[in-house]
Amino acid sequence: MKLKAYRCELLLANPWKIASSKGSGTHQTVIVELTDADGLVAIGEAAPSSTYGEFAEGVLKFLHDLDTAGLSFNDVPGSMAFLEAQPGIPMAAKCALNLALVDGAARRAGQAVYDFLGLGFRNDHHVTSFSIGIDAPDIIRKKVLEAAIYPVLKLKVGDPRDHENFAALRAVAPEKAVRVDANEGWKTKEEALRQLEWLASDGRIQFVEQPMPRTTSTKDLLWLKARSPLPLYADESCHTIQDIPRCAECFHGVNVKLVKAGGVSVAYATLQAARKAGLKTMIGCMIETSVQVTAAAHLAELADHLDIDGNILITNDPFAGVTSQKGILSFATAKEKIGLRVSRRN
Numbered sequence: 001m002k003l004k005a006y007r008c009e010l011l012l013a014n015p016w017k018i019a020s021s022k023g024s025g026t027h028q029t030v031i032v033e034l035t036d037a038d039g040l041v042a043i044g045e046a047a048p049s050s051t052y053g054e055f056a057e058g059v060l061k062f063l064h065d066l067d068t069a070g071l072s073f074n075d076v077p078g079s080m081a082f083l084e085a086q087p088g089i090p091m092a093a094k095c096a097l098n099l100a101l102v103d104g105a106a107r108r109a110g111q112a113v114y115d116f117l118g119l120g121f122r123n124d125h126h127v128t129s130f131s132i133g134i135d136a137p138d139i140i141r142k143k144v145l146e147a148a149i150y151p152v153l154k155l156k157v158g159d160p161r162d163h164e165n166f167a168a169l170r171a172v173a174p175e176k177a178v179r180v181d182a183n184e185g186w187k188t189k190e191e192a193l194r195q196l197e198w199l200a201s202d203g204r205i206q207f208v209e210q211p212m213p214r215t216t217s218t219k220d221l222l223w224l225k226a227r228s229p230l231p232l233y234a235d236e237s238c239h240t241i242q243d244i245p246r247c248a249e250c251f252h253g254v255n256v257k258l259v260k261a262g263g264v265s266v267a268y269a270t271l272q273a274a275r276k277a278g279l280k281t282m283i284g285c286m287i288e289t290s291v292q293v294t295a296a297a298h299l300a301e302l303a304d305h306l307d308i309d310g311n312i313l314i315t316n317d318p319f320a321g322v323t324s325q326k327g328i329l330s331f332a333t334a335k336e337k338i339g340l341r342v343s344r345r346n
């Protein structure tokens, strides 16, 4: 198997700031291509996240040093077991390789990935939220106006200006459904409860993601869950299927992302386990191209909510795949019919 990996600098429409990281106008991702002996080419993406201490350099170094002899489109589980045994594999690199392996396997089978996985996909049924990063209130107002076509917004909080920012959102979108993401920003359970009670008084908040740090004790999370007036979803606290039992205890739902899970295969198992445990499921994303957003969309039938807008937040997406019209996802116009259904833009 031949492996090609290269860096891709993504330009953001607006600088991106959340509670756990500083604002930035660009973001580095890594694109991977696997080519087998028959010349079948498959694609994947690593969208490394500084939240987890991963960067493009480390991902590229790992991929350049990797002996690809253990990878095959004919054996995705065996290939993943080979990758799991590689010391120090970044989860973003594992994700990129898994996407390419699943793309290649589905191409071999002549199927789209959602059919290859037995899930199917309903066009014009699934809706993604549109994310509004932390900013000054007047910029929040402008961003919310620009996002008028999206039926659901996700507001990032965990900043001293939270109340002003939320008021700015409501000033221009009084009726809109909103979900909120604190990105570990509230440091004590008392602070988190105060903020949740304030948000609940709005009456239109769907749920709140990751109110407290991922290192918060089970005891404190249970205290908060017992008192929270809004459903609480784990993001930074939920990576893979192994985190589901604790999340079922401490949260009402989980936000599963391909990068955290190490690809489509584990994300699929994690979403299924979450549903079985009675959790609501959400699929999220990083700042990323249409390769990874489209890969996530193939799992949409396993999600109660989608937040896969990483490709909408950038202005130089080199790829096309699933489309979003007013937040409603569709593969209807995708040029590519099999695999991840991703093609390069001209």
Ligand SMILES: [Mg+2]
Pocket: 181, 183, 209, 210, 235, 236, 255, 284
């Ligand atoms: Mg989140």
